[in-house]
Amino acid sequence: MTKPYAIERWTPASRLGLTGIAIVVALFGVAPLVLKAGSLDRLTALFIYIMLAAMWNALAGYGGLVSIGQQMFFGLGAYVTIRIADFGLSPFLAIFVAAIIVAAIAWLLSFIMLYLKGGEFAIGMWVLSAFTHLLVNLDGLVQGETGTSLISMNAYAADNRRIAIYLVAMGSMLMLLGILYALLRSKTGAAIQAIRDNEVAATSVGVDVIKTKRKLFVLAAFGIGLAGALWLCTALTFQPKTYFSVQWTAYMIFMVLVGGIGKFEGAILGAVLFFIIETWFGATGVWYLIGLGLAAVIFSLYFPKGIWGAVEQRFGITLLPIGYKLRITGDET
C-alpha cells in the first residue's frame, strides 16, 4: 500500500544547495595553493566569523538565550590555549584541549545561568565575562593588560604556519556547522524548535527545556572558545582587553540579526556580509561601528527575521533543511 503523501527532508533546492556547498568547500580547500598570504589570513578570519555567528545563533536563535557575554568564552579559549601551550603542548593540540575545557566551564556555569530570564541572562553573562577577564588578569603569565604571546607558534615557519592555521580553521568551522546541523536534525532539534516557538508549550509536551538549552549553551561555548583560540593562533599576541571586549558579542549580534536569527543559513550569510563590510569599511573606524550599531537597531525593529528570513519567506528556498516537508503524491491505492 502506498500512502497518498510522502515525507521529505530534502528538496530540489536543498540538493542543489548541498552540491553548491560541496563545490565551495572544495575551492576553499585548494585555495592555499593559489592565494597570497594576506588573502589567506583574511579567509581564516572569515571562517572564525562564521563560527562565531553560527554559535551565537545556536544560542539565541534556537535556544532563546540572548547573551551579551559570549566574549567570555572567546577570551577564555585564547587564555587557556596560552596556559596549556606554556606547559609544552603543541599549540595546534592546545586549541582543541582549550575549547573542551571552556565547554566544561560552560557546563558548570549552566547550572546557574540558565535559570536567569531574558535580559537578566543577557547582562548576567556580561558581568560573568567582566569577572573572568579580571581573574585572567591576575595570572602572572598574562602580566595583566600588558598581555603575552603564543610563543610556541614560532617553532613553525611562517608560511607553513599560515596554511596550517587556515586549514585547521576551515576544518573547525565545518566541524561546528556539522555538529550544529546534526543536532538540529536530531530529536533534540525538534525539542529546540519547540522551545524557540513557545517555551511553556514545549514543557507541556514533555520537552526538558533546561537540558536542551544546556546542550546549546555548552556547544556555543565550545565553538566560541575554539574561535578565540584560533584567533590567538593568527594574532599571536594575547591582550586580555581585546579578547574579552564586548565588541565580539556586538559583531555576533550584527551578523546573526542581519543574516537571519534562528536560520541556519542566516548566520552564515550574516558572517559573509560582515566580512565584506569589514573588508570595505573597516578602515573608516568609528563610522563603521556606528553603522553596525544602527543596523542592529534597524534590523531588530523592522526586519527581525533578517535577510535570509525574508528570502525564505518570499521564495520558499531552504538550502539546508532541518524540518520535514509533506508532499502530496495523490496515488492512493
Place this chain on the structure above:
Amino acid sequence: MTSNLLQAVFLGGNYALIAVGLSFMFSVMRIINLAHGSLAVLSSYLLFVLASKFGINPFLGLLIVVPVMAALGWILQRYILDRSARGGELLPVLTTFGLAILLDNLMFQRFGADTRSLAPYIGDLSWDAYELPGGFMVGKLQILTLATVVVIIAALQLFLKKTQLGRSIRATAMDPDTAGLVGIDAKRASAAAAAIALATVALAGAFLGMRVTFEPYSGGMQLLAAFEATVIGGLGSLWGTLLGGIVLAVAQTLGASIHPQGFLLGGHLAFLAILFVRLLRGRAFVSAWLTRARA
C-alpha cells in the same frame, strides 16, 4: 577600615543613583535597557559641553539636560522600545544593545578619546569635605549624591502612590492589557515612565562626571554597576536598589583591601554570590536534591 566602609556607603549612593532609572524602567516595561549606561555618559557630555563652551555651571546645566533627557526617554519609548517589545522579550535586548553601540561610537566620533570631567566646573565642591565626629572625612559631593538618590527614591514612591499618572504607571506595570480595559493609556504611561527614568539618568550622569573622569566608552561599566546594584537589591524594588548599591560598593571596598586589583572583582563576586544563593533558595530541585542527600 571604618572610614573606608563609610566611604563605601557613599559610593553606593552613586551606584544606586545610576541604578534607579534601570530598576524603574524594568519594573514598569519589563525591559532592561542596555543603553542605560551610555545614556548616562551622554548626559555627562551634554553637561560638559554646556560648562566648557557656554560657561554654564553643571548644576544649572541640569535645568536643560534633565528635560532634554526626559524628552529623549519619551521618544525612545514611543518610537523604539514600544515597537521592539512587541516582538517578544528578547528583541529589546538586541535593540537597546545596538543603541548602546551606536551612542558610544557617536560620542567617540564627536568628543574623541580624551577623558573628561565636570570637576573643574563645580569649584570647591569636588574636593571639600566635612569632618564627622570621630575624625572621619566625608566629601560634600558624596553627601549631596546620597541625599539626591534618597530624595529621588522617596519622590518616586510618593509619585507612584499618590498621583493619577503614578497609579496608571503602576497599573501598566502589573498588566498593560487590563490597564487598557479600565481606560488607562498604557503607551502613554510607559512613555512617561521612560521619561522619568531618563531624567534620573541625567542626574546620574551629572554626579558621575563630577566624581570621576569619563570617556565615550564608559557606559558599559556604568550599565554593569547599575545592573548589579539592581539585582542585588531585588529587581524592581527602588529602596532595594539603594541597598544594592551600598552592598556593591562595600563588597568592592572589601575586595580592594584584600588584593590591589580586588575592587571590581569584589563587586562582581558579591553579585554572583547573591545570584547563586537566590537561585538555590528558589529552586525546587534543590530541596528534592537535599532530601535525597539526607535519605
